[in-house]
Structure formats: C-alpha cells, structure tokens
Amino acid sequence: MNNIIIGAGVYGLASALSLLEIGEDVTVIDSNYSNIASNNALGRLDSVLKGSGSSGHLSVQNNMKNGPMRPDNQKHLAYESYKKHKDNYRKLKNLSGIDYFLKDVLTLQICFDEKEFIQIAESIDDIKSYGFDITPLEGYKKVAQYQKEISRDIYGAALISGTLFLDSKSFVSCLKKCIEIKGAKILNDLVETIETGHKELTLKSGNNINYDNLIVSAGPWTKELISSSGANINIYPAKGEIIKLDPNGFNLEYHIHGSCSIVRKSDGLIWVAATYEENKFDSNITEESKNELIDNASLMIPCIRDFQVIDQTACVRPATKDGMPIVKEIIRNSGVYVASGGGGWGIMQSFYIGELVKNMITIKE
Secondary structure (H helix, E strand, O other): OOOEEEEEOOOHHHHHHHHHHHEEEEEEEEEEOOOOOHHHHHOOOOOEOOEEEEOOOOOHHHHHHOEEEHHHHHHHHHHHHHHHHHHHHHHHHHHHHHOOOOOOOOOOEEEOOOHHHHHHHHHHHHHHHOOOEEEEEEEEEHHOOOOOOOOOOOEEEEEEEOEEEEEHHHHHHHHHHHHHHHHOEEEOOOEEEEOOOOEEEOOOOOOOEEEEEEEEEEHHHHHHHHHOOOOOOOOEEEEEEEEOOOOOOOOOOOEOOOOOOEEEEEOOEEEEOOOOOEOOOOOOOOOOHHHHHHHHHOOHHHHHOOOOOOEEEEEEEEEEEOOEEEEEOOOOOOOOEEOOOOHHHHHHHHHHHHHHHHHHHHOOO
C-alpha cells in the first residue's frame, strides 16, 4: 500500500516508523519548516503531572478539581505513551546513531497552599501505581533541604521520581534518521489540496501525487488541510514560548514544577516553560511572554529574576479543547486519516499515536 504522511513532526515520524516496521511503503511529505513545535519543546515526559503550557485549554473548574494532577481522561494515554518511550530509547539511539539524551530528573512539585498539598497527598497511591515514587514535603523548611533558594512563600512540595526529559530537536532528528534507514521516502514539499475522490494531493511545486492511505499530521496546519477535502476537525493553534537562562553558577538540582517548569537541560542552560495562548498562529517571541515566564518561575525560585536570558523560542502547537489528540479516519472509507492535536504533549504521545495509526490502517487492509 502507498502510505503518504503529511508532516515530519513527531506524530508523522512515529506513524511512519510504525508502518515501516510491518513492511509498509511510506512517503513523508516534509515542509522543511524548522520552527515546528517538536523542535522547540521542553521534552518533558510525565504521565502523572500536567503542565502549565499544555493544560491551558482546560476549564478553570477542571484545573481546580485536578490541581497538579492529570485529568482522568488523559491518564491511560499518558502512561502507555510514557512506557513506549522507555522501551524505544536504546533501540532507536543505536539504530540512528543519534542520542536524544533521555534521562530521569527528580521533580519537586511545588504546592502554593494547603489545598494543593492535600490534592497531591490524596494522589500518592495513584502516582505509585504508575511506577513513580513520591515523598510529601510539608513546609518550606523541608523543601529547602532539597533545593536551595526555594521561595519562603510556598506551602510545601512533593518529591517525585519518574519524570523523564529528552532533547526534542535531537529526538526529531533521530526519528527522521530511523525512518530513512528503514526505507521511507522523504519529499520536501507542501501539500496545498487533498482530492479524496481521486486520492490525489496537489503540491506547491505543481506536482500531483496519489495515495492509498493518507495520514495528515501537519501540526497546527492540519485543520486547514483537512478542510480542503471537505471535512472538518476541532483542532486549533496554541502558541507557547520558552526562555533559556544562564544559571551563573546556580545549582538547580531538581526539575521544579508548579506555576511553570524549571529545569536544567543538557545544553547547561536553565529552561523555563511554557506560556499558552489559544488561537495564536504566530511564532514570534514576545517581551510579554518572557516577563510572564520570569514572574511565574520567581514564585518558586526568586533569584531567577537575576539570571540572564540567553535564548527565547516560540512555536505553535495543534491543540484540542479536551486535551486529547484526534486519531481517526475523517471520511468513512476514504483512506484519509488524521493524527494530530497533541498540544504540549505531542512528543510524549508520539509512539502510542504511531501505533494507533498503524492499527487503523492494517485493520482496514
């Protein structure tokens, strides 16, 4: 079967990898747009805690109900996705020769008040059931024993092991190299329209290309592309920004998570992530977002305000209202599938989504 995948982000590449592993023919159409969300992500893999830049779509009521924890509808997807990363790391690193530095970083989940602390404490058994270890730390003094310069205004924290981090740009490069090794064709072009009747794509270059199965994983451009086929999906763009700071000798020993994420990455810089702006199709960095991130980070580590900003990145993610990705055939018996909408969790979900795409296509065959 002639499987065409639109998009060389993590969903598209992981879907290609899953299909190639069962002997399918795959062509990936890559826009070669370097500022895709996958290249600029924090690279946090966590099946129990939600994130400041990935849950902005959730209602205020839902956020208050769940506190720092993931909503119930996301838990199974998150955990199965997380496990696949642990299973695949060494295999893909060896195949590609590209290390994307997957590693476990201890997390201090900050609680700003007693209510948040109780929410964490009541989730201990649930967290442990996913293979994570957790130690509640009630009171500023207990938390300060772990991380110096922590804010005196916090109520407490939970020390959690199990959170993984990877280098997102290297991860994308690794996946791309792996599918090339396994025989995928990569076509650098842009798809302008989808003609489902003739199973044909019109490309920006002026060429046309036919498909048996089409998987649209075009990030925030997915909705527009799908509309050219006469279908509609509820995916919208969500902008996120990250700043990278010079630690200037500061020893950040943990991933600090609460009002934002603060972590020292493999480049030696402290990354602060992420902002969330709904329906913003704009990858320009802004002073407002930089200030928002510094303000949020300084609620947990006040001395962050004194650090120099070395870099700032912005990207646009494909998001959905309930935080769940869309993976389905969009028109019955059309051979056109959508795999998109991961928001801030696209990297973590990638292998699981790739498996779902493979299963949909092989069942139809």
